[in-house]
Amino acid sequence: MASQVKSFSIQGIDGYVVDIEASILPDDRQSLSIIGMGDTSVKEAGERIRSALGDCGYSLPDCKIVLSLAPCDRRKRGSHYDLALAVALLLQSGSLRADRISEYGFIGELSLDGKLRSCSGILPMILAAKAAGVRKIILPTGNYAEAKLVSDMTIYAFDRLKDVILFLEGKQASPNPPEEGAPESATSDGPDFSEVKGQNSLVDAIVLAAAGGHNVLMIGRPGCGKTMIARRIPTILPQMTESEALEVTKIHSISGMIKEGASLMTERPFRAPHHNVSLNALIGGGMYATPGEVSLSHNGVLFLDELSEFSKSALDALRQPLEDKQVIISRVNSTNRYPAAFTLIAAMNPCPCGYYPDRKCRCTDYEVIKYRNKLSGPILDRIDIQKFVNPVDLFETDKAAPAPSSAELKKRVEAARLIQQKRFEGIPNVNCNAAMSTAMIDEFCVLDEESRSLLRNACDKFGYSARVIHKLLRMARTSADLAEEKQIRKEDISYVLHLRDLDKSSGMMGI
Amino acid sequence: MLYWIWLNELKGCGPAEKRRLIVQYGTPQVVYEVMSGRMDTTRVSNEGLSGRMDTPHVACEGLSGKIDKTQLSLEKAKRILDVCERKKIYITPYKDFGIMDMNDLPIILYCRGEFRTGMRSVGIVGSRRCTEYGKSITETISKQLAARGVTIVSGMAKGVDSYAHNAALSVGGYTIAVLGCGIDICYPSEHKILYESIIEKGLVISEYSPGHPAGHETFPRRNRIIAAFSDSILVTEAGRISGALITAEDSLLYGKRLYACPGRIDSPTSEGCNRLIAEGKARLYMPGDLLEDENEQLTLPGIFSEPASVTPALESAPSSAAVGRRLMQEKTSSAQGNSETRVIMDLLKISEGKTTIPEVAEILQKDSASLYGVLTEMEMNDLICVEGDRVWLHK
Numbered sequence: 001m002a003s004q005v006k007s008f009s010i011q012g013i014d015g016y017v018v019d020i021e022a023s024i025l026p027d028d029r030q031s032l033s034i035i036g037m038g039d040t041s042v043k044e045a046g047e048r049i050r051s052a053l054g055d056c057g058y059s060l061p062d063c064k065i066v067l068s069l070a071p072c073d074r075r076k077r078g079s080h081y082d083l084a085l086a087v088a089l090l091l092q093s094g095s096l097r098a099d100r101i102s103e104y105g106f107i108g109e110l111s112l113d114g115k116l117r118s119c120s121g122i123l124p125m126i127l128a129a130k131a132a133g134v135r136k137i138i139l140p141t142g143n144y145a146e147a148k149l150v151s152d153m154t155i156y157a158f159d160r161l162k163d164v165i166l167f168l169e170g171k172q173a174s175p176n177p178p179e180e181g182a183p184e185s186a187t188s189d190g191p192d193f194s195e196v197k198g199q200n201s202l203v204d205a206i207v208l209a210a211a212g213g214h215n216v217l218m219i220g221r222p223g224c225g226k227t228m229i230a231r232r233i234p235t236i237l238p239q240m241t242e243s244e245a246l247e248v249t250k251i252h253s254i255s256g257m258i259k260e261g262a263s264l265m266t267e268r269p270f271r272a273p274h275h276n277v278s279l280n281a282l283i284g285g286g287m288y289a290t291p292g293e294v295s296l297s298h299n300g301v302l303f304l305d306e307l308s309e310f311s312k313s314a315l316d317a318l319r320q321p322l323e324d325k326q327v328i329i330s331r332v333n334s335t336n337r338y339p340a341a342f343t344l345i346a347a348m349n350p351c352p353c354g355y356y357p358d359r360k361c362r363c364t365d366y367e368v369i370k371y372r373n374k375l376s377g378p379i380l381d382r383i384d385i386q387k388f389v390n391p392v393d394l395f396e397t398d399k400a401a402p403a404p405s406s407a408e409l410k411k412r413v414e415a416a417r418l419i420q421q422k423r424f425e426g427i428p429n430v431n432c433n434a435a436m437s438t439a440m441i442d443e444f445c446v447l448d449e450e451s452r453s454l455l456r457n458a459c460d461k462f463g464y465s466a467r468v469i470h471k472l473l474r475m476a477r478t479s480a481d482l483a484e485e486k487q488i489r490k491e492d493i494s495y496v497l498h499l500r501d502l503d504k505s506s507g508m509m510g511i
Numbered sequence: 512m513l514y515w516i517w518l519n520e521l522k523g524c525g526p527a528e529k530r531r532l533i534v535q536y537g538t539p540q541v542v543y544e545v546m547s548g549r550m551d552t553t554r555v556s557n558e559g560l561s562g563r564m565d566t567p568h569v570a571c572e573g574l575s576g577k578i579d580k581t582q583l584s585l586e587k588a589k590r591i592l593d594v595c596e597r598k599k600i601y602i603t604p605y606k607d608f609g610i611m612d613m614n615d616l617p618i619i620l621y622c623r624g625e626f627r628t629g630m631r632s633v634g635i636v637g638s639r640r641c642t643e644y645g646k647s648i649t650e651t652i653s654k655q656l657a658a659r660g661v662t663i664v665s666g667m668a669k670g671v672d673s674y675a676h677n678a679a680l681s682v683g684g685y686t687i688a689v690l691g692c693g694i695d696i697c698y699p700s701e702h703k704i705l706y707e708s709i710i711e712k713g714l715v716i717s718e719y720s721p722g723h724p725a726g727h728e729t730f731p732r733r734n735r736i737i738a739a740f741s742d743s744i745l746v747t748e749a750g751r752i753s754g755a756l757i758t759a760e761d762s763l764l765y766g767k768r769l770y771a772c773p774g775r776i777d778s779p780t781s782e783g784c785n786r787l788i789a790e791g792k793a794r795l796y797m798p799g800d801l802l803e804d805e806n807e808q809l810t811l812p813g814i815f816s817e818p819a820s821v822t823p824a825l826e827s828a829p830s831s832a833a834v835g836r837r838l839m840q841e842k843t844s845s846a847q848g849n850s851e852t853r854v855i856m857d858l859l860k861i862s863e864g865k866t867t868i869p870e871v872a873e874i875l876q877k878d879s880a881s882l883y884g885v886l887t888e889m890e891m892n893d894l895i896c897v898e899g900d901r902v903w904l905h906k
Contacts, residue, residue: 201869201880201900357898357901359643364641364670366699388900390899390900390901454887461891491883491884494886498886501899
């Protein structure tokens with residue numbers, strides 16, 4: 001009878017249990033094969049196991065050894081099956097006698113000298129174990145902190161295969177949990193909005209964006225502070241809830257981006273892919289589908305610098321995640337769903353030479369319009385705030401009043417979010433003003449006569465479409481929420497009219 | 512009109528010769544019939560032309576050697592006429608142009624829009640790649656002239672041409688666009704909206720039949736028509752090599768008055784204009800030129816105007832703080848609801864027409880967030896433009 005131990009695999013962002021079986025058949029020559037649709041990293045496990053077992057004093061018999069990963073019809077990748085494969089083999093050969101082996105789940109990569117190496121994707125695998133009723137997990141020391149995030153689990157962390165064998169044979173007591181590293185100090189030394197000087201109006205627009213979940217496009221010459229501001233946006237976004245943090249950690253865990261020994265991600269992610277990013281890297285994909293940048297920035301900020309330099313296909317592919325807050329990657333044998341609820345912050349130059357509307361600018365109106373038209377309408381449609389960023393006179397900023405700190409701004413954002421959560425209670429998929437449907441705009445964005453006529457005049461003057469008017473209304477709602485006002489005021493309308501700089505500027509071109 | 516089109520398309524003789532034929536035989540139809548030999552040339556001479564010319568058939572005989580018999584087909588002209596009818600293009604013969612006729616102008620023009628004659632007209636031309644300066648003076652001058660009933664003639668090209676047309680339309684003026692391609696083609700295609708609105712409120716003309724593509728040679732010929740249709744020509748900005756200079760030369764040949772806007776002597780984008788002035792070909796354009804009423808005083812905002820409305824105490828290059836104090840005193844003295852507007856306008860006047868929101872906030876001693884109300888109002892009233900933090904005077 002074949003021996004069986006449990007390990008785990010990942011599909012999308014969720015794990016599932018993989019049963020690992022070993023069988024030894026009589027043969028003249030020694031051979032080892034691993035079946036079950038594994039990729040190269042799985043196939044090569046054979047050599048690692050052979051060598052690691054050798055280090056522990058075992059040698060493989062002259063037999064045909066078959067190791068199987070079930071379910072056999074699903075593709076598997078990764079080196080974290082090594083430990084389970086080795087244990088299954090030892091059990092089957094009779095070298096290891098252990099009771100209640102089915103109570104344990106095994107995760108870990110083996111080094112050639114028998115050490116255990118940490119792996120990625122721990123969190124979803126442990127969650128899958130819990131769901132399947134496997135309560136005891138044996139894994140490498142480096143993964144202990146991440147595994148501990150799941151409650152009601154018994155985690156045994158080891159450094160060497162030898163120790164695992166001794167523990168399973170009952171010759172060694174359960175190991176002491178590794179010392180937890182000091183939790184990373186709170187954001188005190190991270191970037192802070194108080195360092196952004198002389199950009200108060202832009203910071204106000206960013207606060208509005210953070211409060212209402214609006215996407216932002218910053219337009220300004222190189223070096224005027226767009227990236228600096230974008231980097232600080234996560235610091236004013238409201239604190240992640242426990243479930244949000246868990247989901248973010250899961251995605252980063254699958255992508256192998258959780259540092260060894262690190263546990264829950266409490267800070268919102270900030271991702272800034274370069275503009276030559278491939279479609280699959282941005283959206284997610286690959287033969288063994290992995291999350292893309294949009295999913296890695298789930299619940300955080302996706303910053304696209306030089307927006308107009310991104311390939312058209314990459315930008316257009318952003319449309320689905322911006323709309324549905326998730327990405328669905330379909331492959332022949334599987335469909336993966338990755339969450340992608342991010343705030344899009346984009347930056348671009350105002351014109352090809354970068355200096356419009358300065359006298360230094362050598363571009364004609366035509367070149368400027370052509371450059372701006374590189375952004376397809378559907379993408380611009382999903383961006384509420386378009387703000388020109390002016391270069392800062394560094395010598396003047398000393399005199400300027402101190403800029404508000406991230407903590408102050410965050411308080412305002414959280415207060416406005418609270419109002420919105422109450423407003424949208426019970427409405428699925430809407431948790432902020434930016435997500436309001438047109439019916440909701442009619443309900444929640446009622447204007448008095450004065451504001452209405454101001455908005456109408458402005459839209460006539462600048463030729464705004466109905467869609468832009470809806471955007472303006474959503475933003476005005478957020479502006480009123482920030483001021484903790486029940487009604488949208490005339491001030492809110494006149495303020496948000498200053499948040500569509502690109503429309504205005506392109507409208508003023510003389511052609 | 513069929514025979515007019517046929518004659519216009521006829522190769523082998525130029526517009527001057529075609530004019531002569533029309534004068535000789537009365538109508539293009541007669542010309543056609545004479546050429547195709549259907550009509551006895553002697554009969555024509557007997558019927559009324561004999562008084563004017565001794566040997567009426569000489570012109571045709573001279574031509575018949577040059578003209579291929581295949582050109583006697585009316586097929587092409589019929590096709591063109593069909594397209595014209597379908598696309599609501601009408602054809603104006605040269606006698607109805609309403610301008611002093613020149614021998615080298617085409618004998619017909621394809622038209623869309625309303626043909627108005629008898630108005631003073633100014634051709635405004637310049638380079639396609641123009642600077643902010645060229646754009647600003649073109650728009651200002653075009654608006655001033657068009658608002659006073661002057662027809663603005665130009666070529667609907669990129670740059671200066673389009674600004675001239677747009678500015679004229681924006682003040683409800685009449686403008687004529689002369690195309691260098693078939694009348695039904697919008698070239699450059701970016702000007703679709705401009706093209707439509709000129710047809711609606713002005714006139715688009717072309718000597719080329721519908722569908723004729725734009726080419727190297729079509730634009731210089733187009734420039735000639737611009738010159739012919741204008742009483743005066745103004746070159747607002749042109750480099751050393753520019754199509755606008757061809758228009759300028761043409762206008763001199765036609766005896767039109769030529770003006771040029773000078774630019775900085777070190778600016779390559781104004782080299783052509785400066786040269787025209789230096790060589791004595793063009794007059795230097797001064798604000799108020801080209802108007803009916805010579806006494807009307809006109810200025811260009813921000814360029815020629817004196818900061819006269821500003822308090823004299825501010826003239827000696829004051830520091831921003833001093834300006835603030837001074838303006839604040841004014842503000843308190845005026846004590847009106849629109850005092851903020853006045854302070855901002857004064858600030859713009861002494862700072863060359865541009866400032867920033869933080870600067871305004873400092874001078875008014877207010878939070879910049881509370882300024883958006885008044886700024887929006889001023890923007891709606893066309894006093895200023897606001898983009899990002901920049902604020903500048905509306906032109």
